[in-house]
Amino acid sequence: MLDICLLGTGGMMPLPYRWLTSLMARYNGKSILIDCGEGTQIAMKEKGWSPKPIDIICFTHFHADHISGLPGMLLTMGNAERTEPLLLVGPKGLTRVVSALRVIAPELPFEIQCVEITEPEQSFSFEGFRIEAFRVNHNVVCYGYSILVDRIGKFQVDKAMALGIDRRYWNLLQKGEQVELEGKLYTPDMVLGEARKGLKVTYCTDTRPTEGIVRHAAEADLFICEGMYGEPEKQDKAREYKHMTFYEAAGLAEKAKVKKLWLTHYSPSLLRAEDFMPEVRKIFPQAEAGKDGKSIDLMFEED
Numbered sequence: 001m002l003d004i005c006l007l008g009t010g011g012m013m014p015l016p017y018r019w020l021t022s023l024m025a026r027y028n029g030k031s032i033l034i035d036c037g038e039g040t041q042i043a044m045k046e047k048g049w050s051p052k053p054i055d056i057i058c059f060t061h062f063h064a065d066h067i068s069g070l071p072g073m074l075l076t077m078g079n080a081e082r083t084e085p086l087l088l089v090g091p092k093g094l095t096r097v098v099s100a101l102r103v104i105a106p107e108l109p110f111e112i113q114c115v116e117i118t119e120p121e122q123s124f125s126f127e128g129f130r131i132e133a134f135r136v137n138h139n140v141v142c143y144g145y146s147i148l149v150d151r152i153g154k155f156q157v158d159k160a161m162a163l164g165i166d167r168r169y170w171n172l173l174q175k176g177e178q179v180e181l182e183g184k185l186y187t188p189d190m191v192l193g194e195a196r197k198g199l200k201v202t203y204c205t206d207t208r209p210t211e212g213i214v215r216h217a218a219e220a221d222l223f224i225c226e227g228m229y230g231e232p233e234k235q236d237k238a239r240e241y242k243h244m245t246f247y248e249a250a251g252l253a254e255k256a257k258v259k260k261l262w263l264t265h266y267s268p269s270l271l272r273a274e275d276f277m278p279e280v281r282k283i284f285p286q287a288e289a290g291k292d293g294k295s296i297d298l299m300f301e302e303d
Helices: 040-047 070-079 094-104 157-162 167-174 211-217 232-241 246-256 273-283
Strands: 002-008 022-027 030-034 054-058 086-091 112-117 121-126 129-135 143-151 179-181 184-186 196-204 222-226 261-264 287-289 294-298
Touching: 002 040, 002 196, 022 040, 022 143, 040 070, 054 070, 054 129, 070 094, 086 094, 094 112, 129 211, 143 211, 167 179, 196 211, 211 222, 211 246, 222 246, 246 261, 246 273, 246 287, 273 287
Parallel strands: 030 054, 054 086, 086 112, 196 222, 222 261, 261 287
Antiparallel strands: 002 022, 002 294, 022 030, 121 129, 129 143, 143 196, 179 184
16 A cells, blocks of 8 residues: 655645645655655644654755755654664755755754766665656756556466475565575566556656656556646746646646546645636546645555
8 A cells, every 4th residue: 555645735835724745655664755845844743644754755856845844854853763864865966955954954863865866767766666756847957756666466376386386485486586496496477477557656846748747657546746827827927937737737647647636836826726627627537636635545456
């Protein structure tokens, strides 16, 4: 199960009724945060989730509304007696930006590891899941992210028995490990069926529409995408500042054939996102207006 929570949905500045855009995901004991603007800690507290177990924080870019909450988040983690290392992932310059922000959070009881994205597309593998970063089109270097949980094929008991593999080694093969017995090498593909459908969440914000977004979001279970403006008359403004409208985001969702779309990163001038959704759903019927604390538990399809 992949737990997803859209902690905040605001762009530019936090509002009394809307925190800045941030996403938190939990899978198999690991927690991932994407973006950490001012107020993210409060949004997390309102959700009832803790910052202490966060393992990875990914940053789309270095505008303040996406990273200015980091020093406070680090201090809160430290005050919670965290000692495990924290991995930070982001565009080139991440180490410099984090060092500058840490002037006000200099002493922490845990190590910070910074990994800078150096390619237009880059993948990071962890135990049980992957994070794929892909460049989008904003007025500074900016990346979208996909969280992918791959799922291996079912264990074929009949094949294992036919090969004479002792039961005590089955679990190792199920985990993708090779087993050597009496000079013979047994590999997982010898006892596993075809790979099954996994889980995929794609998140992108602060960008114009691109074919790269369509490609990386293809067939995602959930696509969380910027919808800075709902008002049709703000199309020119979206182009000028390299943001997206609700309708452009819906168009990407339709092209990518995703299962569900959540809009986020609303302009401070946008009061009621839901007012524009009937027109958005004409483009992509499974579109929903994101709101602070909106959550979903994504489950594997049954065999």
